[in-house]
Amino acid sequence: MSEKIIKDITPEEAHELILENKDNADFVIIDVRTKMEYDMGHIDNASLIDIYRDDFKEEMDKLDRNKEYLVYCRTGARSAAALGMMDEMDFKKAYNMLYGIISYS
Numbered sequence: 001m002s003e004k005i006i007k008d009i010t011p012e013e014a015h016e017l018i019l020e021n022k023d024n025a026d027f028v029i030i031d032v033r034t035k036m037e038y039d040m041g042h043i044d045n046a047s048l049i050d051i052y053r054d055d056f057k058e059e060m061d062k063l064d065r066n067k068e069y070l071v072y073c074r075t076g077a078r079s080a081a082a083l084g085m086m087d088e089m090d091f092k093k094a095y096n097m098l099y100g101i102i103s104y105s
Contacts, residue, residue, distance in 0.1 A: 002092065002093075004090075004092055004093070005092070005093045005094070005095075006083060006086065006087040006091065006093075006094050006095075007095060007096070008076075008080070008083070008095070008096045008097075008098050009070075009095045009096070009097060009098065010097075010098055010099075011097055011098065011099055011103045011104045011105075013095075014070055014072070014095065014097040014104065015104065015105075017070060017095065018043070018070065021068070024068075026064075026066075026067045026068055027067065027068045027069075027070070028047065028063070028067050028068070028069050028070070029043055029045055029046040029047065029069075029070045029071075029072070030046065030047050030048075030049050030069055030070070030071045030072075030082070031043065031046040031047065031048050031049070031071075031072060031073070031101075032049060032050065032051040032056075032071055032072070032073045032078050032079050032082045033048070033050065033051075033073050033074055033078065033101075034050050034052060035048060035050060037074060038050075041101075042101070043072065043101065043104065046072075051073070051078045051081065051082055057085065060082070060085060060086065060089060061089065063091075065089070065090055065091050065092055066092055067093075068092075068093040068094070069086065069091065069093065069094040069095065070094075070095050070097060071083055071086070071094065071095070071096055071097070072096070072097040072100055072101055072104070073100050073101070074100045074101055074102055075099060075100040075102060076096065076097065076098050076099050076100040077100075079096045079097060079100065080096050082096070083095075083096035
């Protein structure tokens with residue numbers, strides 16, 4: 001069985017991860033901001049799962065634990081909370097982009 005990887009990565013590392021996995025169906029990018037924030041701009045192919053929604057944990061629970069995930073928000077705080085939740089929910093590979101989308105280019 002592969003090792004569990006739950007960790008913070010820099011925006012630069014996130015960019016590399018996205019490039020490395022651009023054709024990988026088992027790599028999922030999750031934006032945990034609000035719909036309004038998402039609509040103002042997001043990383044290509046990112047799925048929106050708003051951490052403030054009442055059903056956030058239920059939505060996360062529907063995800064395949066064996067895929068690889070990158071989560072991000074505006075500054076890194078909400079996505080850090082989401083990463084902690086993913087760790088508790090036994091996701092195998094998940095990364096939080098430190099400093100959020102405001103530091104991503």
